[in-house]
Amino acid sequence: MTFEPRITAFVCNWCTYAGADLTGTSRLSYAPNIRIVKLPCTGRIDPLFVLKAFEGGADAVLISGCHPGDCHYASGNYHARRRWSLFRKLLAFTGIDENRVFFSWVSAAEGQKFANLVNKVTEQVRAAGPFGERNLARRRL
Amino acid sequence: MSGAIGAMRADAAKLLSEGAVKLVLGYCVRGNERYPCFISEAAQAEALDFDQSCRQNLAAYLRKPEVRGRAPLAVVSSPAVCRSLLVLSSESQIRENEVRALAIGPKGYGGILGLGALGAWLKADYPDLVPEQALLDRVAELSAKTAQERAKFWMKEFEKCTRCYACRAACPGCYCERCIVEKNMPQWISSAAAGHGNYAWEVIRAFHQAGRCTGCGACEAACPQGLPLMLLNARLSQDAFEEFGSRPGYELEAKPLIGSWSAEDDGSFIR
Amino acid sequence: MKLLDRSKSTDFAAALAAAGYRVAAPVSDGGLVRIKEWAPGAEIAASEMPLNSMKDFLFPRTEVIGRWTLEGDGFASQDVRPDAPKTAVLFAKPCDAAALAVLDAVFNWDCKDCFYNAKRDAAAVAVLACGSADEHCFCTSVGGSPGEAHGADLLFRPADGGLRMIVEPLTAKGKALADAAGSALSEGQAQADPIARPAERFDPGKASAWLASNFESPLWKELSLPCLGCGACAYACPACHCFDIQDEGSRSESVRCRNWDSCGFGLFTLHAGGHNPRADQSARWRQRMMHKFSYFPQRFGRLACTGCGRCARLCQAGMDIARACARISPRENA
Amino acid sequence: MKACGYYPGCSLAGGGVELDLSIREVSKAAGVDLREIEDWNCCGATAAHCLNHDLAVALPYRVLSLAEEQGLAEVLAPCAACFSRLKGTNLRLARSAELAGRVRAVVGRPYGGGVKIVNVNEFCGRLAAGGLKDKLSKPLGLKVAGYYGCLLSRGEGIVEGEDPENPSAMDAVIRAAGCEPVSWNFSTECCGGGFSMSKTEAVVELSAAVLADARAAGADLVVTGCPMCHSNLDMRQRSMGSEGRGMPVLYLSELLGLACGLKPEALGLNRHFTDAGPIASPLSVRGERRPSECGASRNTSTPGGR
């Protein structure tokens, strides 16, 4: 059986969620490996949400929100950007590298970009293989 | 150094005898070890000592109600402790009239300094407190390895953690009333001393110090299991400095690194 | 007499492993010595005081004691059996072995704790008498001795200036260990080395008596001032046995864990409603002293401290239970 | 300022020789040691960037690299075009590491970017305020129109500290020479520049308008720092109507030299097409100048001949 990556996505309500809606209304297709968890804003995403996703066995996590300057809440995405720019390096330093955590800005108008993004991420994770044993954050009890 | 220590003892005695402070937090020597000690009478000031082996960060005591209840306090403060005091001040944990520093470091004794004066002392004598080169070399060495090798390294290290939280106790930045490891509904971080819980604890503990860690090394020194916690802290401090110019603990009032932003922040990692 | 050449320590471990034992021994690990599961190639540091006590093998820091899975609209309980392989603990410290009596008592006084007992029953403990002691050792102050082997199944006595050990099986389990060792042991004669003699620093009886009538002493606040409230002392202690039960798991499975806990933590006695009867660190530190030297003796007739000194040895804040006892019950001629 | 690097460039060896002479004279008077860059080459002038953008950077790059190698932290480029090319190259190299790498590979020399380029206005300003301060013994008492043209007034990051529409760097020098800077409208108008040869009639018209406005503003003479401007304003007067003729055009450094009492011929005053005599009359240059001879020989010489 081929490896089907499990990708958990945390997206903001106003841009990326709407962008993903547009992908749907435009009937663009993409890999069915992604599961979206909707939050009001990327600023809401706690670093622990990402660890929780890995704890539950996700092969990768995608975080996506509004482009800089477009945040519905004015600056949530800027807060998120600073937080993730450091946290992703800490993750990489502890062994969870850039094949496992992805970041993107997708606006409500970028349906095609969302489809491409999901496809690219899915491909990259598929190539990287199952996280499984290498996943330090995986629940083992 | 002995002159510096004498001056520091004299100042401590003076503050106590004048009633300017009720308690002096300092270090004493017992055998080969350096331990925190608490002086409440001028006559005891002779017990105070200081050298580079004093790794405990006395600023951590400022979260103890038993200690805070005896304010005004004076704290024997190495440069790292001074920085911690400033971080605590910028996070509204301590106030000017509550705590004074008996500032002392490799370049000598800086006198009795209020929080407002610490920044100037640090900037003059210790403007570039960065992690030691040996530590940075270890960080670089580990960073140069593959993700898989790093994962293996940390899995082995984190496995040792017993979750005694000595690191948390030793760190002045860990002053939360309720630590996230104590948060349930939902269980925020698994409390079992195993795999994912240990990983989440170590990583989140380090991340909570992003832009706040002053590099004192007390956490690593306190860890009974010898975990290389400073590797995490140093790497984060390095990233925070390189990306955002973060130098915590040099200003009395500073915006938190995580919790502020700039339109110029790096976004190249975002697709 | 049966002898073990110190150089054959690993052979002994290997022989036991070959005989089906899980072997636990003090092993040097990156400059630190831990009692951990021995694996071929690991260097045994027989006479070192390890960071941890052998408690880890009988009462591990985290132990799964229950498991449920989601089935249909309900949960099904899974059978969780104690993970208790036949274990040989080599070169344990006399103070660690002495602590077994504390653990035995607490895990058996009302219900019999199957997880502890299974491991206890499956473990054979071989103690190495101490030829040296450091400034933190105080077994002699709490009724112990570096040369005794209470609770152990086999005693090694250092001999010939540390080159050999005289092997004395004390129980059937101990004899089985010696038998399984095969050629690692030899027959011969050796001169036993002198045993360490750490100073007696306080009188435990007086300490207990003082504690019983000084719950409200102002001394608690003073003594506890340096304590920052971590669990390092309790976790290193061979006799501490407090634990917390936590359920965690996923959508489809729930796991019940027993994790170590420490009376030094604020959370330890925090009530659901927010009240904490031990509101500050002095109350928590007092509890630790009281438990070891007053409450436990009252209930079980023995101290819950065996004088290993680990707590003081690793405490960054300089908290020292023996110094505290000496403060409240100085020996008259000490 | 005791020593300063010196990049004369081609025009100072040719058509702009008076600028070279006067710069060297006033520097000497001020005690400044001009150290000419050894083995310098053409800056590329207006020609290079029309042909090849990399070449337009590579030529000044070599000059800058030599200067750096020869330990010259600061280089005076009196010719306005040379100044613009050299300083513009510094700017471009700083903005693009990629370009810097490419040019470095082509030229085959390193350059760290550490050579500061100074123009004639800045240089004279410094001398006037520095080494010549006590030597400006001959206040000239003239009304002077400071003419900047394009290259000494414009270029973001190149000409610094100037309002491109209302530059003022020359004012202090003019005042130091005991003269009064006039307020006029054409200080930054175009003289016609490089169309001198190809479209002479346009240059004559434009330059005449500049001179006429200077005259209307009451100027006794025009000073400039640019050899191109100088040649247009000075040499083309003969083709102009009366509105343009007879207006002496000096280099700023010449004005400074005169105010120091240096000999007019040493400064090159006798080499101009338009008689500078009235200016230097007390020093009587008039008799030593032979316009027809000079004119003939100079018409055949082309700038940038090295």
Add this chain to the structure above:
Amino acid sequence: MRRFPKYVNAGRALMARIGVFICHCGENIGRTVDCPAAAAEAAKLPGVVLSLDYKYMCSDPGQQMINKAIAEKLLTGAVVAACSPRMHERTFRSAAAQAGLNPYLLEMANVREHCSWVHSERAAATAKANDLIRVMVEKVRRNKALFPIRVPVEPTALVVGGGIAGIQAALDIAAGGGKVVLVERSPSIGGHMARLSETFPTLDCSQCILTPRMVEAASHPDIRLMTYSEVEAVEGFVGSFEVTVRRKARYVDPEKCTGCGDCFNKCPLKKIPSEFDAGLGSRRAIYVPFPQAVPNKPVIDAANCTMLTKGKCGLCAKVCARGAIDYKDQDRLEKVKAGAVVLAAGFELWDHSAYGEYGGGRLKDVIDGFAFERLASASGPTGGEIRRPSDGSEPKTVVFIQCCGSRDDKKGKGYCSKICCMYTAKHAMLYRHKVHDGRAVVFYMDVRAAGKGYEEFVRRAIEADGAEYVRGRVSRVYRRRDGKLVVKGADTLVGRPMTVEADLVVLADAMVPRRGAEKLAQLFGVGCDTDGFYSEAHPKLRPVETAAAGVFLAGACQAPKDIPDSVAQASAAAAKALGLFAKPELEREPVIARVNKNLCVHCRACINACPYGAAKDFEIKDRAGKLLRVVAEVNEGLCQGCGTCAAVCRSNSVDLDGFSDEQVCAQIAALE
């Protein structure tokens, strides 16, 4: 009055009873997702007591199905697996509310836009649909009943700025039954419009149409004017702002003053340039800015009055029969309560001294549009005769240069100021009407005359009034000895440079935000664009609102606008304010953050991070009023629910209703 519908099991249910409703959306979902199989799968989930699928869940029968299930099965939560919640969440939540289930206990699983429409393989799509439904069931199990946040509304609007936009907004709000406080920083309302001579495209007299409105505003019983006043501080939020207004010292008691004018006729300081007349005329140290000022009561200019600066003079006090002059007057701070705010801070003209080529502001006869308006105005310094400032002569050639500072991102502003084409045409026209033998030359880049009657107006200026329109830029303006302004430019249509010898040059300077506008915006939590104009909440759909709830925009503070556009936007802002006032209370989405004050250690991370200033210090005191500790608190009225505070809180003492840690973690765990 019953404030909340009586919900069944409104609080957290001890035992979840969740209904799952899966929509086929005709074929839209059903074609790709096996809906009956998904329903069967959902039925197995813990807590799910009912799982149905139906052709069109959003149809009446579909909604009936949900209603019936809620009532009969006593549901504690519902998941509708259908289209995007952006499509129908409101529909289904109202349906749930009708049936007695708190609407926030219903969630939608997006199995159409995020599943059936983007995947084609049936098994994979069905598996994903199962996951999405499970995620939502796990969330709903932890949803709390939420109730819209109700804020009492103070039916008073604070209008900042007394120009035409502010006046219009004030009049419309007052006409609609609201009360208005109109704050204006200068001594009179009227703004720039009062300075205009005539207005395009009708050429009706500006004062004639404006002054009645000014008087109406001043005399309206529900409008309170606060002139010579500025906003100092703002507290509170939509529905109940509390605004501190600085009432600057006038030194003239408006109650006593009759506006007789004795004081300013006697004031010996006559040469103070009049701001109103763009410096072309002068005023005294005690003055009314212009004769039709409202209120028509003078103020003393403290910077120039010698009595106030040196303690010498006192003439005005001597001549004032009413004793209205008070040299000891001081600034006062006054608090105003308001439910809504209209910002009409207006604009000013860009300072053209950056254009050195046009004289850099040094040439007296190079003037801006306002100066020309004052020259052309019958009430202006020249009595409506066009005279050039330098020598008072009548200019025979006037050059108008458009886009001075506009459409020039190098020296000026990148944007088009929108009104300059029109007012330049008007100026050319007025000039030609007044100076029949005069020549009006207009240099333009493009003529942008989009508006009712605008293009016709420009054509009239060119064809009927003979304005010479030259397409091209002016490269230089300089003054010749003889006083002529030489304008050198290019006519790009014929491709030739051209020179005009003019007597007067009028620059159509760009419109820029008022100085200090940014500070005002900060006080109200309103954003500014890069040029400093106020940011609207959405450029298309919410052009009058701002990111700060209850703060609306009117006029040129938002972007360059002409009078009709400003008035239209002012009326729109008034409608928005009146809409707020229509109900005694305001309902807001209850997705807001909350601080657990027991856990908060007051590190102030959330307070620093909150983009709305909603997180604030909160002092916990005992009964005796002794301060125990300080913690953070979230102001319900200001919080917009982004959750940034929750993510920056290290101790997780802040949580977000509707997206709580517990809910999100359950969703993540449901994907395991």
